[in-house]
Amino acid sequence: MKIEGSTALVTGVGAGNLGHHFVQHLLERGAKRVYATARRPENVDAPGAEVLQLDMTDQRAVAEAAVRAHDVDLLINNASVNVPGLTFTDGDPDLIRRQFDTNVYGTLAMVRAFAPTLAANGGGAILNVLSAAAWSTVDGLAVYAASKAALWSMTNSLRGELAGQGTLVSSLVFGMASTPVMTALADSIAGPGALAELMTDPGVIVARALDGLEAGHTEILADQLAVDAKAALSGDEKSAYRALSEEYSIPR
Numbered sequence: 730m731k732i733e734g735s736t737a738l739v740t741g742v743g744a745g746n747l748g749h750h751f752v753q754h755l756l757e758r759g760a761k762r763v764y765a766t767a768r769r770p771e772n773v774d775a776p777g778a779e780v781l782q783l784d785m786t787d788q789r790a791v792a793e794a795a796v797r798a799h800d801v802d803l804l805i806n807n808a809s810v811n812v813p814g815l816t817f818t819d820g821d822p823d824l825i826r827r828q829f830d831t832n833v834y835g836t837l838a839m840v841r842a843f844a845p846t847l848a849a850n851g852g853g854a855i856l857n858v859l860s861a862a863a864w865s866t867v868d869g870l871a872v873y874a875a876s877k878a879a880l881w882s883m884t885n886s887l888r889g890e891l892a893g894q895g896t897l898v899s900s901l902v903f904g905m906a907s908t909p910v911m912t913a914l915a916d917s918i919a920g921p922g923a924l925a926e927l928m929t930d931p932g933v934i935v936a937r938a939l940d941g942l943e944a945g946h947t948e949i950l951a952d953q954l955a956v957d958a959k960a961a962l963s964g965d966e967k968s969a970y971r972a973l974s975e976e977y978s979i980p981r
């Protein structure tokens with residue numbers, strides 16, 4: 730997938746977050762057009778991008794976005810929700826459902842709406858943003874982790890389903906990036922700056938993601954926590970990501 734000259738759509742763009750960095754880097758690498766989408770477009774500061782209002786749990790809004798952005802050949806499903814502290818056994822069932830509605834079914838709605846567009850535009854690529862939590866049970870992020878695990882499996886199936894139309898389906902996996910939301914969470918559980926060394930700059934994560942897409946990689950492990958979490962799946966040692974969640978507990 731060549732970024733230069735591509736037309737990309739990014740979900741979940743907000744102040745200083747990963748989506749924001751995706752938009753900036755895509756434009757810097759010469760994307761022809763970038764649609765920066767958000768539930769609250771007033772939070773989007775993306776000079777050079779076309780800003781669209783989009784809640785991906787709203788089927789009609791997703792369908793309208795696909796009509797408007799009919800020239801897209803790179804879909805970046807970055808948006809997600811995370812309710813720290815939510816548990817399966819006593820968490821609010823509506824909040825549990827909302828995490829799956831957004832992270833799994835919202836992403837699926839985007840893929841289904843844009844797959845014909847990608848096919849019409851030569852195949853292109855889809856990048857689904859996962860998390861090391863997909864591979865690691867994490868205290869305090871249980872529901873989020875399960876939704877990302879489902880998204881990992883779904884992404885792997887989509888790869889096969891869309892191969893025939895020439896669409897590269899790739900996943901981006903990483904543990905911790907210093908976005909405003911993650912920095913606030915880390916500071917609140919471990920103390921200000923205590924986890925800073927484990928966090929990767931979001932611009933670096935995005936650069937690795939786009940390099941991976943350009944190289945045709947189907948799974949992009951963008952930090953050491955992700956590499957370690959995947960390796961831990963096949964061993965008896967707990968991952969560093971899980972160890973972190975045991976050391977610094979997230980309040981319910």
Ligand SMILES: NC(=O)c1ccc[n+]([C@@H]2O[C@H](COP(=O)([O-])OP(=O)(O)OC[C@H]3O[C@@H](n4cnc5c(N)ncnc54)[C@H](OP(=O)(O)O)[C@@H]3O)[C@@H](O)[C@H]2O)c1
Nearest residue numbers: 741743746747768784785807808809860904905906908911
């Ligand atoms: N930062 C990390 O350390 C880290 C680690 C692993 C994976 N990730 C993943 O990286 C991605 C970006 O994370 P981030 O740190 O940049 O967090 P973030 O700032 O919370 O970004 C998530 C974005 O998704 C949007 N969103 C939520 N529900 C939506 C919906 N129904 N429709 C459209 N947009 C919706 C949010 O918009 P609102 O502002 O309107 O809620 C927000 O802009 C996420 O997929 C996250 O799971 C992050």
